[in-house]
Amino acid sequence: MAISLASLRRGAAPVPPRLLVYGVAGVGKTSLAASAPDPVFLQTEDGLGTIDMPSFGLLRSYADVQDALDALYSGEHGFRTVVLDSLDWLEPLVWQRTAEINGWKDIEQPGYGKGYLAAQDVWRGFLDGMNLLRSDRGMGIILIAHCDIRRFDSPETEPYDRYVIKLQQRAAALVQEHVDAVLFANYRVSTVKTDVGFKKSVTRGVSGGDRLLHTTERPAFLAKNRFGLPDSMPLDWPALAAGIPFYTQQPAAPAAAGDA
Numbered sequence: 001m002a003i004s005l006a007s008l009r010r011g012a013a014p015v016p017p018r019l020l021v022y023g024v025a026g027v028g029k030t031s032l033a034a035s036a037p038d039p040v041f042l043q044t045e046d047g048l049g050t051i052d053m054p055s056f057g058l059l060r061s062y063a064d065v066q067d068a069l070d071a072l073y074s075g076e077h078g079f080r081t082v083v084l085d086s087l088d089w090l091e092p093l094v095w096q097r098t099a100e101i102n103g104w105k106d107i108e109q110p111g112y113g114k115g116y117l118a119a120q121d122v123w124r125g126f127l128d129g130m131n132l133l134r135s136d137r138g139m140g141i142i143l144i145a146h147c148d149i150r151r152f153d154s155p156e157t158e159p160y161d162r163y164v165i166k167l168q169q170r171a172a173a174l175v176q177e178h179v180d181a182v183l184f185a186n187y188r189v190s191t192v193k194t195d196v197g198f199k200k201s202v203t204r205g206v207s208g209g210d211r212l213l214h215t216t217e218r219p220a221f222l223a224k225n226r227f228g229l230p231d232s233m234p235l236d237w238p239a240l241a242a243g244i245p246f247y248t249q250q251p252a253a254p255a256a257a258g259d260a
Helices: 029-034 062-074 087-102 114-137 169-178 237-241 245-249
Strands: 018-023 039-043 055-058 081-085 140-152 160-165 181-197 200-214 232-234
Touching (some): 018 029, 029 081, 062 114, 087 140
Parallel strands (some): 018 181, 039 081, 081 140
Antiparallel strands (some): 181 200
C-alpha cells in the first residue's frame, strides 16, 4: 500500500477498553465486572458465587477456554463485555497446555525457567483471542486476578514489599503490556497506634469498609491507565466508566445479552 501525506489522520474513534482488575480477596472485583455492559464470564474458578451472570460454566482446560473464545467470536450474541475470572486460575491451564505441546510431564521439566518462557506463546494465543473479540466483535475486555505481596528490589531505595498481580513474573509482564489499565482494588486502610505501656506501642490497621480502585502506580502497588483516570476512585462501575472514552463518547447499545 502506498503511503502519502494525504493519508495522515488525527484522532480515532474510541475502542472498547482492555482492563485488568486485581486486588485482595473479597473486595468486589467480580461484582465490578458484572456491572459492565452485557457481560459474559469465562470462569476458570467459581468466583461468581450467587451473582447471576451468563457463563460457560467452569472451564477446566485451556482447550475449554479457547472453545469459549471461538464461540464468542463466531456465534451470534449480544454480549458487549467478556470477563476472564481469573488469570491466576488460568495460569495452571496455560502451563498444562505448554507441557502438552512440548511433550513434558510438567512446566518444570525443561529447567532453568525454560518452561515459563515457552508458556509465553500460549499466553499470547489467549491474549490474541481476547483482542480479536475486541477488534472484530466490539467487546470490552476485563481480566480479573488476585494479588500477592512480593519484595521489590528498587535500584533507588532499599527493597520493600508491594502488591503485585498473582502470576509468574514473565506472564504478569506480558499481560500488563496488552491492557489499557491495570487497576488495584483494595479497602481504604488507616493505622492506629495504641500505647500498651512500658514505653511500647502497637500499630493496628483499621478499615471503615470503603473500597477503592487505584489507577496509578505507587510504591505499595502496581497500577497504570491510559485514560487519565483519577489516582483513586470508588470501586464502582459507573465511576470507572465515566473516565473511559468508549463509554462516554459512544451511544449505549440496546441490552441484548438475554437474547444470546
